[in-house]
Amino acid sequence: MAGLRERQKAARERRILEAASAKFRSHGYRSVKIEDLAEMAEVSVGTVYNYYETKGDILIATVAMEVEEVIAAGAPILANPPQRVDDALLALIYQYYDHSLEYLSKEMWRAAIAHSIEHPNTPSGRRYAEQDRRLAAQVTELIRVLQGRKLVRQNLIATDLGTLIFGALNQAFIEFVKQDDITLVQLRTQIAAQIAPVASLMSGDAPVTNQ
Amino acid sequence: MAGLRERQKAARERRILEAASAKFRSHGYRSVKIEDLAEMAEVSVGTVYNYYETKGDILIATVAMEVEEVIAAGAPILANPPQRVDDALLALIYQYYDHSLEYLSKEMWRAAIAHSIEHPNTPSGRRYAEQDRRLAAQVTELIRVLQGRKLVRQNLIATDLGTLIFGALNQAFIEFVKQDDITLVQLRTQIAAQIAPVASLMSGDAPVTNQ
DNA sequence: GAAAAAACTTGAACAGCCTCATCTTTTAAG
DNA sequence: CTTAAAAGATGAGGCTGTTCAAGTTTTTTC
Numbered sequence: 046m047a048g049l050r051e052r053q054k055a056a057r058e059r060r061i062l063e064a065a066s067a068k069f070r071s072h073g074y075r076s077v078k079i080e081d082l083a084e085m086a087e088v089s090v091g092t093v094y095n096y097y098e099t100k101g102d103i104l105i106a107t108v109a110m111e112v113e114e115v116i117a118a119g120a121p122i123l124a125n126p127p128q129r130v131d132d133a134l135l136a137l138i139y140q141y142y143d144h145s146l147e148y149l150s151k152e153m154w155r156a157a158i159a160h161s162i163e164h165p166n167t168p169s170g171r172r173y174a175e176q177d178r179r180l181a182a183q184v185t186e187l188i189r190v191l192q193g194r195k196l197v198r199q200n201l202i203a204t205d206l207g208t209l210i211f212g213a214l215n216q217a218f219i220e221f222v223k224q225d226d227i228t229l230v231q232l233r234t235q236i237a238a239q240i241a242p243v244a245s246l247m248s249g250d251a252p253v254t255n256q
Numbered sequence: 257m258a259g260l261r262e263r264q265k266a267a268r269e270r271r272i273l274e275a276a277s278a279k280f281r282s283h284g285y286r287s288v289k290i291e292d293l294a295e296m297a298e299v300s301v302g303t304v305y306n307y308y309e310t311k312g313d314i315l316i317a318t319v320a321m322e323v324e325e326v327i328a329a330g331a332p333i334l335a336n337p338p339q340r341v342d343d344a345l346l347a348l349i350y351q352y353y354d355h356s357l358e359y360l361s362k363e364m365w366r367a368a369i370a371h372s373i374e375h376p377n378t379p380s381g382r383r384y385a386e387q388d389r390r391l392a393a394q395v396t397e398l399i400r401v402l403q404g405r406k407l408v409r410q411n412l413i414a415t416d417l418g419t420l421i422f423g424a425l426n427q428a429f430i431e432f433v434k435q436d437d438i439t440l441v442q443l444r445t446q447i448a449a450q451i452a453p454v455a456s457l458m459s460g461d462a463p464v465t466n467q
Numbered sequence: 468g469a470a471a472a473a474a475c476t477t478g479a480a481c482a483g484c485c486t487c488a489t490c491t492t493t494t495a496a497g
Numbered sequence: 498c499t500t501a502a503a504a505g506a507t508g509a510g511g512c513t514g515t516t517c518a519a520g521t522t523t524t525t526t527c
Contacts (some may be wrong), residue, residue, distance in 0.1 A: 050493055050504070057506095078483060089507045094485065155374050163370035165434040174434070201453055209450040212427030213420045223376040223385070239420040242412055246457035261474070261523055268476095289513065300477045302516080311514065469527095476521070484512085491506070497499085 058096045060086040066107045070149070074104055074156045098167065101160040105169035108149060108157040112176045115144045119183050123190055130196055131244035135237055137187055138214050141180070142232055145218070154222040181211035188247070197247045206247065213239050269307045271297040277318045277359070285315055285367045309378065312371040316380035319360060319368040323387045326355050330394045334401055341407055342455035346448055348398055349425050352391070353443055356429070365433040392422035399458070408458045417458065424450050 064085035068077045079100060083090045097103045119137055126133035145154070161173035185207025191197040214236055221232040258266075275296035279288045290311060294301045308314045330348055337344035356365070372384035396418025402408040425447055432443045 048494075053493090054505085079485080080483080090484090091486080091507050092505080095505070098485095100484065155376070159370035159374035162373070162430060162434060163366050165366070202449070205449045206453060208427075208446075209420070209424045209454065212424035212450070216419075216423030216426055219373060223373060235419075238413070238416045239423070242417060242457060243420065243454065246453060259524075264523090265475085290515085291513080301514090302477050303475080305515065306475070309515095471524105471526075473524070474522085477517105477519085479517100479519105481516075482514090484514105486511075487507105487509100489507085489509105492504085494501105494503070496501075 057086065057088055057092065061088065061093055061096055061103070062106055065103045066110075066148070069104065069107060069153055073150070074153050098169070101156070101164065102167070102169040104153065104157050105160060105173050108153065109172060109176060111144070111148050112180070115141055116176070116179055116183065118144065119180075123183065123187050126187060126190060126194075128196065129244075130191060130248040131237075131240055133187060133191060133196075134184075134210065134240050134244060135233075137184065138236055138240070139233055141214070142218065142221075142229060142236075146229070151222040151225055154218075158219060158222070177215075181207060184211045184214075191247075198249050201247060206243070210240070210243065268297065268299055268303065272299065272304055272307055272314070273317055276314045277321075280315065280318060280364055281359070281361055284361070285364050309380070312367070312375065313378070313380040315364065315368050316371060316384050319364065320383060320387060322355070322359050323391070326352055327387070327390055327394065329355065330391075334394065334398050337398060337401060337405075339407065340455075341402060341459040342448075342451055344398060344402055344407075345395075345421065345451050345455060346444075348395065349447055349451070350444055352425070353429065353432075353440060353447075357440070362433040362436055365429075369430060369433070388426075392418060395422045395425075402458075409460050412458060417454070421451070421454065 061082060064082045065077075068081060068085065072081075079090055079093055082103070083093050086093070093103075097106065118140055122133070122137045122140060127136055149157075157173065161170050161177075164170040165174060185203050188197060188201075188203040188207055192199055192201075192203065217232060217236045217239070220235075221227050221229075272293060275293045276288075279292060279296065283292075290301055290304055293314070294304050297304070304314075308317065329351055333344075333348045333351060338347050360368075368384065372381050372388075375381040376385060396414050399408060399412075399414040399418055403410055403412075403414065428443060428447045428450070431446075432438050432440075
């Protein structure tokens with residue numbers, strides 16, 4: 046069996062992460078002190094720092110669990126996408142959006158995104174960036190799948206379109222978490238409008254009209 | 257003439273902003289202490305806080321000057337855009353990109369963007385968001401101009417395309433400032449690839465090919 | 468021009484993130 | 498089982514952004 050020390054370490058790390066996840070969500074990332082987490086996890090402040098480099102790292106660790114779930118939940122959509130290009134893209138994107146607030150508050154997202162931009166070369170910054178890359182890759186992969194099913198023109202470059210669409214969905218999401226009064230419905234509407242013309246380009250349909 | 261007090265206030269604010277602009281660029285935003293700015297501007301720490309609410313606000317004030325210039329420099333391109341859709345869009349975007357590092361370092365951009373996301377409801381957060389909105393509006397306006405010149409299909413909705421394109425250019429810029437080793441040339445190449453298919457959609461040409 | 472009021476400056480003190488020298492616990496060696 | 502070594506926990510203290518009660522300068526009042 047695993048040594049005592051090893052088991053204790055794992056238990057402490059788990060308790061710290063659980064404490065963070067709960068307190069960040071209920072009290073807000075900013076207003077939770079490391080001391081609070083230490084107390085809840087029944088360790089000292091110094092011990093928290095033996096497991097996580099900074100407060101931001103702890104946040105990224107909680108966000109990463111959520112993102113991992115979202116990526117996994119995207120796979121079935123790639124395996125069996127809707128037969129219209131815009132439906133397929135929106136199915137994947139709405140999937141991302143709808144799960145985003147399940148375990149995380151908008152304030153947590155703001156802090157996490159800000160952290161990943163401000164500290165791109167820390168382990169947690171890289172971790173966040175890597176998950177971002179995997180999400181973008183999933184969008185690109187969906188386009189490739191649709192190309193395989195002859196729903197998207199073969200001469201379009203999947204990575205460029207995937208990056209474009211991911212940029213737009215990410216930007217829309219950032220605006221969503223920046224403003225507390227924007228709803229998920231509004232976020233969906235916003236991205237749907239931007240996707241529509243691109244989807245029509247991709248499928249080769251007549252472009253959408255203004256009416 | 258303006259009262260003595262008023263002139264002194266203006267001079268102090270200017271000195272603080274100049275100190276910030278110089279030190280942030282030369283020593284990095286993070287490592288500059290408010291105390292350093294106070295010393296260089298020949299005021300006390302408390303006085304710095306009479307003029308700016310937080311350290312982040314001071315940064316946004318320096319960034320805002322730069323963005324203001326970029327927006328102004330965009331106007332001539334709207335007045336007389338290149339005759340090809342992709343050239344027109346890229347002329348405007350390259351204009352943004354090429355000016356971005358004139359007075360600001362990548363580190364300053366990272367901190368500023370992070371600040372604007374994490375503190376969207378502070379005056380400086382709103383200020384940054386407002387300038388972002390104006391940049392996006394400029395892209396949208398360019399599309400409208402091109403529609404007026406019959407270079408872009410009339411039935412496309414300018415705001416949706418403008419938002420889509422702005423999202424992509426913004427996302428590419430964030431990746432650019434996150435990685436110190438990405439060059440402006442690489443940034444240009446990156447966005448050009450994403451713009452190409454959209455520009456072809458907009459103009460109604462045959463879509464670009466993979467070759 | 469003197470006194471009162473208003474506006475502003477100041478820096479010591481506070482808050483919260485993080486470090487590190489010291490102490491405690493676990494493991495390994497004999 | 499005892500002892501030495503390794504690993505890890507601890508919390509007081511350092512650092513820096515921010516606040517605010519007290520002091521100073523400018524303006525207004527009479």
